[in-house]
Amino acid sequence: MKFSITITLKKDVLDPQGKVVQNTLQNLNFKNLKNIRQGKYFEIEVNNDDQKDVEKKIDEMCKKLLVNLIIEDYKINKIS
Amino acid sequence: MNSTVIVFPGSNCDRDIAVALEKMQFKNKMIWHKETKLPKSDLIVIPGGFSYGDYLRSGAIAGKSLIINEVIKVANQGCLVLGICNGFQILTETGLLKGVLLRNKNLKFINKDVNIKVIDNNNKFLKKYKNNQILKINIAHNEGNFFTNKDHLKELNEKKLIAFKYCDENGEINEDSNPNGSIDNIAGIFNSKKNILGMMPHPERMIDNLVSNTDGTNLFSSLLN
Structure with missing residues (x-):
């Protein structure tokens, strides 16, 4: 089974990289840009058919290492 | 006093701190992270x-290394722990210190000597400094922008757990004297028991007038008594 994890900065955490990307896109004439936030993306493949168990394990991976819960939020999605 | 410096792949101030500790008469050992x-x-x-x-x-990765479990254990028993720069970042990742160090507000790696003010000397690390003493100490980091939640910030202030704040040469603490965007200009903090200090500035670089100044010396000599 394959899962994706998308990690984003919490809404009240300053994201200077996202701001710079936004400014640059505006300089490239992409108008009407409202807001850009930069994040991280992981794809994880697991040898296990028990979807509930895998989701639990991936959630644990997020909490233990992949995500800093003070500043980041995450979403887990099944890809295949 | 016996000191131990933890060495990770990618540590690059480990020898500097060892020189500083030995100069101040600590008996120092270097320990590889796989121990x-x-x-x-x-x-x-x-x-x-x-x-x-x-x-x-x-x-993040160093914060989950084998030796860190031991560091957490002895830190919780009251052993003194000092995290400098990446060491401060590692301590926040282990949870021994609360808060987080974000990317510098200006997105630049900053390497320069800055002024910091001693906020509270009533602890084992800073007792040889005076309160409000201004020190000139080097910073060299890309992620030094300290951030934490309101409750922790309140705790830091009420329990006097702020060690240093960035200031200008006259001691003014304001946005102009904040190099990296840290909340309230915070440059270093203690845990609630004050046996753990995390700081972004490098005191080990300030122990010899030949290369810089000696503003960092008292941090180490405070610990000796």
Whole structure:
């Protein structure tokens, strides 16, 4: 089974990289840009058919290492 | 005093801190991160550098290394722990210190001597400094922008857990004297028991007038008594 994890900065955490990307896109004439936030993306493949168990394990991976819960939020999605 | 410096792949201030500790008469040992036992230590130092190339987040991988479990254990028993720069980032990733160090507000790696003010000297690390004393100490980091939640900030202020704040040469603490965007200009903090200090500036670089100044010396001599 394959899962994706998308990690984003919490809404009240300053994201200077996202701001710079936004400014640059505006300089490239992409108008009407409202807001850009930069994040991280992981794809994880697991040898296990028990979807509930895998989701639990991936959630644990997020909490233990992949995500800093003070500043980041995450979403887990099944890809295949 | 026995000190131990933890060395990770990518640590690059480990030898500097060892020189500083030995100059101040600490009996120092260097310990590789794969070790599972710590020598008997009165002080553990987590040095600056770029452990694991700052992969994932600064300090995230080192914060889960084998030796860190031992550091957490002795820190909770009251052993003195000092985290400098990447060491501070690692301590926040382990949870021994609350808060987080974000990317510098200006997105630039900053390497310069800055002024910091001693906020509270009523602890083992800073007792040889005076309150409000201004020190000139080097900073060299990309992620030094300290951030934490309101409750922790309140706790830091009420329990006097702020060690240093960035200031200008006259001691003014304001946005102009804040190099990296840290909340309230915070440059270093203690845990609630004040046996753990995390700081972004590098006191080990300020122990000799030949290369810089000696503003960092008193941090080490405070610990000796």
